[in-house]
Amino acid sequence: MGPLAELTVDARDRGGLLSESAGQPVFGSVGPNWFASVMGTGIVANAAATLPVDIPGLLVAARMMWLLAVVLLIFVVVATALQWRYNPTVARGHLEDPVMSHFYGAPAMALMTVGAGAMLVGQPLIGPAAAVGLNAALWTCGTVLGLWTAVVVPYKTMTSHEVRGDSPFGGWLMPVVPPMVSAATGPLLIPHLPAGQWQLTMLVACAAMFGLTLVASLVVIALIWGRLVRHGVGPAATVPTLWIVLGPLGQSITAAHTIGVAAPEILAEPSGTIVTVAGVVYGIPMWGFAMVWAAIAAALTVRTARTGLPFTLTWWSFTFPVGTVVTGTSGLAAATGAHLFTGAAVVFYAGLVGAWCVVAARTARAACSGCERYVGGMVDQKTGTKDSGGTMTTLVAVFAALVVNFAIDGLTDWPWYVRWACGLAVAIAVTLMWSGFRRRRAAESQGTTTDRPSRP
Numbered sequence: 001m002g003p004l005a006e007l008t009v010d011a012r013d014r015g016g017l018l019s020e021s022a023g024q025p026v027f028g029s030v031g032p033n034w035f036a037s038v039m040g041t042g043i044v045a046n047a048a049a050t051l052p053v054d055i056p057g058l059l060v061a062a063r064m065m066w067l068l069a070v071v072l073l074i075f076v077v078v079a080t081a082l083q084w085r086y087n088p089t090v091a092r093g094h095l096e097d098p099v100m101s102h103f104y105g106a107p108a109m110a111l112m113t114v115g116a117g118a119m120l121v122g123q124p125l126i127g128p129a130a131a132v133g134l135n136a137a138l139w140t141c142g143t144v145l146g147l148w149t150a151v152v153v154p155y156k157t158m159t160s161h162e163v164r165g166d167s168p169f170g171g172w173l174m175p176v177v178p179p180m181v182s183a184a185t186g187p188l189l190i191p192h193l194p195a196g197q198w199q200l201t202m203l204v205a206c207a208a209m210f211g212l213t214l215v216a217s218l219v220v221i222a223l224i225w226g227r228l229v230r231h232g233v234g235p236a237a238t239v240p241t242l243w244i245v246l247g248p249l250g251q252s253i254t255a256a257h258t259i260g261v262a263a264p265e266i267l268a269e270p271s272g273t274i275v276t277v278a279g280v281v282y283g284i285p286m287w288g289f290a291m292v293w294a295a296i297a298a299a300l301t302v303r304t305a306r307t308g309l310p311f312t313l314t315w316w317s318f319t320f321p322v323g324t325v326v327t328g329t330s331g332l333a334a335a336t337g338a339h340l341f342t343g344a345a346v347v348f349y350a351g352l353v354g355a356w357c358v359v360a361a362r363t364a365r366a367a368c369s370g371c372e373r374y375v376g377g378m379v380d381q382k383t384g385t386k387d388s389g390g391t392m393t394t395l396v397a398v399f400a401a402l403v404v405n406f407a408i409d410g411l412t413d414w415p416w417y418v419r420w421a422c423g424l425a426v427a428i429a430v431t432l433m434w435s436g437f438r439r440r441r442a443a444e445s446q447g448t449t450t451d452r453p454s455r456p
Helices: 003-007 032-050 058-086 090-094 098-118 130-157 178-186 197-231 236-265 271-307 313-318 322-336 338-374 390-411 416-451
Strands: none
Touching: 003 098, 032 058, 032 313, 032 338, 058 090, 058 098, 058 338, 090 098, 098 130, 098 178, 130 178, 130 197, 130 313, 178 236, 178 271, 197 236, 236 271, 236 313, 236 322, 271 322, 313 322, 322 338, 322 390
């Protein structure tokens, strides 16, 4: 059985995304691939801001999606921290896994997607200064992490992972794509840097990361194409990852556009204009290949769905890569004025929203099906003891505080410290109620066990 077989999951055997499976402790299944939900949600907001058409109410909806991406990012970061706390062996093993290790690119891209959204759609909610500061912090963290994955994960694949002829799949692109996201979103920060060498350095760095991912992605795409031709489509659960190929294609078109827009303000003429024109000259042919791959991926997905396409977190591959095609196509529409690109951007965005609705609903359903088990507590691998439930209480309290804060922000003009004070109060109340619920549940469970007659 090859490494790709690990992605095949029978939905009937799954207790949910938060469930205990095969004797694993709760949160034993948390992996870097969970950050794909943040990427897929954030790109819905970011892509809306770049569309070349004005749709009433779209930006308001985009802000709500960005807030949801922020909440998801916090949740997944907390869940990851809990796994490192309670299941450190499992957490450390992800980098050694020939499949999961490639998804270490997802956290970096999730950070930068949320950061870019702060400036593209979040400024009316948090203010311009906070938006720039948040984007700068998340872009820096995401870029450092992305450069790390672009080196370490391929190194692991070359030296220690089990690799066979049928091993390459769409996930192999994940560790090398983050620098392209840095290249596409970095120009947003250039106007906020000191003029001169600071801005020039950022522009050059973005161009260098553009080249890094472009060359590495072309190599990996060739490997994926070769695997499909020689070994077939492979396990059904890997089919959604074929859409990941659209990620570096669409993101590179976006990066070429954003770098081209920023260049004339930094480089002396005619260099600035040349870079701008180069973005269009590169973007149009690459867009053509993206259309071909989109057609191939769609055909293979439909073919697989006819015989059964089990739900896994790889379904989030239907979202973020398509979103990058939207941003890239919107950039070409802005640069050329061609109605073809305008119409294509709208069509792809409609597909992105539809895909997000389906995948988000399936993810929520799978997550909810595991919540009942999650309430039972968490096993600490270091001590072998069961956690009293403080971890779940913390998660619920954080979510309650965020929801209250954002709700008050949308309905009132209260200062931020008042909003967060209200959120803290609600968090404390939720903590007390949830703790009481857990104590009652534990008492009922203990009473049931005690009263149960023993077998003869």
